[in-house]
Amino acid sequence: MRCKDVSKVEAIFRATLTLVKERGLAGITMGDISKEASIATGTLYIYFKNKDELIRALFTECRKQSAHYYFENVNEQLSFEGRMERLFHNIICYKMNNFEVSAFLEQSYHSPYVDVIDLKKKQKALNPLFDLIKEGVETRKIRNTEVQLIVSYLFGIINEMVKKAYFSNKKITEAVIKEVYAMFWNGIKYDG
Amino acid sequence: MRCKDVSKVEAIFRATLTLVKERGLAGITMGDISKEASIATGTLYIYFKNKDELIRALFTECRKQSAHYYFENVNEQLSFEGRMERLFHNIICYKMNNFEVSAFLEQSYHSPYVDVIDLKKKQKALNPLFDLIKEGVETRKIRNTEVQLIVSYLFGIINEMVKKAYFSNKKITEAVIKEVYAMFWNGIKYDG
DNA sequence: AGTAAAACTGAATAAATATTCATTTAATTT
DNA sequence: AAATTAAATGAATATTTATTCAGTTTTACT
Numbered sequence: 001m002r003c004k005d006v007s008k009v010e011a012i013f014r015a016t017l018t019l020v021k022e023r024g025l026a027g028i029t030m031g032d033i034s035k036e037a038s039i040a041t042g043t044l045y046i047y048f049k050n051k052d053e054l055i056r057a058l059f060t061e062c063r064k065q066s067a068h069y070y071f072e073n074v075n076e077q078l079s080f081e082g083r084m085e086r087l088f089h090n091i092i093c094y095k096m097n098n099f100e101v102s103a104f105l106e107q108s109y110h111s112p113y114v115d116v117i118d119l120k121k122k123q124k125a126l127n128p129l130f131d132l133i134k135e136g137v138e139t140r141k142i143r144n145t146e147v148q149l150i151v152s153y154l155f156g157i158i159n160e161m162v163k164k165a166y167f168s169n170k171k172i173t174e175a176v177i178k179e180v181y182a183m184f185w186n187g188i189k190y191d192g
Numbered sequence: 193m194r195c196k197d198v199s200k201v202e203a204i205f206r207a208t209l210t211l212v213k214e215r216g217l218a219g220i221t222m223g224d225i226s227k228e229a230s231i232a233t234g235t236l237y238i239y240f241k242n243k244d245e246l247i248r249a250l251f252t253e254c255r256k257q258s259a260h261y262y263f264e265n266v267n268e269q270l271s272f273e274g275r276m277e278r279l280f281h282n283i284i285c286y287k288m289n290n291f292e293v294s295a296f297l298e299q300s301y302h303s304p305y306v307d308v309i310d311l312k313k314k315q316k317a318l319n320p321l322f323d324l325i326k327e328g329v330e331t332r333k334i335r336n337t338e339v340q341l342i343v344s345y346l347f348g349i350i351n352e353m354v355k356k357a358y359f360s361n362k363k364i365t366e367a368v369i370k371e372v373y374a375m376f377w378n379g380i381k382y383d384g
Numbered sequence: 385a386g387t388a389a390a391a392c393t394g395a396a397t398a399a400a401t402a403t404t405c406a407t408t409t410a411a412t413t414t
Numbered sequence: 415a416a417a418t419t420a421a422a423t424g425a426a427t428a429t430t431t432a433t434t435c436a437g438t439t440t441t442a443c444t
Binding site: 029030031041042044045050051 | 400401402403404405
């Protein structure tokens with residue numbers, strides 16, 4: 001054998017996400033993870049120095065992946081409104097289809113595994129979003145408000161809705177996304 | 193001594209909330225709690241059978257307290273709009289001034305300490321909110337949408353905003369509350 | 385003050401969990 | 415196909431954490 005197996009890291013990550021979704025970050029052990037990933041406990045320590053590093057590595061990975069999907073097809077060909085709607089749509093869909101990722105990230109933020117320094121880096125990944133909102137404010141497409149407030153408004157609505165849908169076992173249909181987007185847009189649009 | 197000391201339970205709860213706010217639910221031990229509460233570890237077991245019961249008792253207490261404050265002064269003397277704004281205001285203020293309570297509740301929901309049965313009871317505490325929204329929809333004050341969606345929209349905005357404010361060390365001023373409420377209202381109001 | 389009951393203490397023990405490592409298995413090289 | 419190296423195993427060990435309990439202090443009552 002030549003090198004560490006990427007697919008094993010993948011299996012470990014996937015197992016951890018599954019367990020965190022089911023039991024929460026507070027309720028999982030290295031034994032649980034290895035069992036869920038169908039590997040020996042010792043093998044975890046070949047891929048990660050310890051539990052902290054495993055969780056942190058997964059945290060980093062999840063953040064990278066999320067941000068990547070958020071901005072898919074949000075490009076200059078689209079109007080401001082088009083880009084905003086696309087972004088909104090992407091974020092909802094990603095969070096719905098990858099609920100375990102969202103759940104893990106949310107739980108990690110205020111856990112002993114993740115510290116504030118990491119959080120600062122988050123800003124960069126979401127810079128295009130901040131820029132888009134800034135543009136909207138400057139061109140009077142959206143109300144003249146603190147950019148951060150709009151971001152909180154955006155993620156607040158989406159996070160809560162996705163969480164609710166997940167825990168009540170309901171799918172979020174395209175019609176519902178349209179409806180919520182309308183509410184979101186009415187909330188932020190400029191009206192003199 | 194005649195009976196167990198209520199103020200000691202209070203101290204234990206307060207200590208736990210402080211620690212969960214700082215380190216997260218995953219990062220606290222019974223030893224940490226007793227130390228923070230300035231009592232011996234053994235004393236914890238006089239008041240609570242074990243860690244699970246401690247956390248669950250605190251969870252129940254926090255939920256009761258929150259719901260109580262949310263509906264303060266939301267009464268029939270007020271117009272529909274007045275009641276809605278008051279409620280919005282109450283929820284924000286409570287969550288700001290008792291951030292550790294909100295943080296603890298949020299983390300508990302998906303922890304091994306709290307199970308789904310408890311969650312069902314939550315519905316009842318928030319019934320007045322559901323009723324208010326239903327009334328709004330029926331009287332065409334707010335858009336004709338799934339009530340649950342409006343609730344998610346409401347809590348989503350507030351939760352995210354309070355979290356952001358707390359972690360960036362900024363106070364939410366009355367002006368900001370007014371601004372966010374305006375956005376919220378524009379999002380849900382009926383417009384043909 | 386004297387006494388019994390309740391509350392409190394924190395070191396000792398039990399239980400859970402993380403981590404290591406001697407051994408086995410599989411892959412790669414010569 | 416033997417030798418070499420990397421990866422995987424899981425029982426053993428170390429560490430952390432929950433829980434208990436024998437002894438101490440405080441309280442409430444006479």
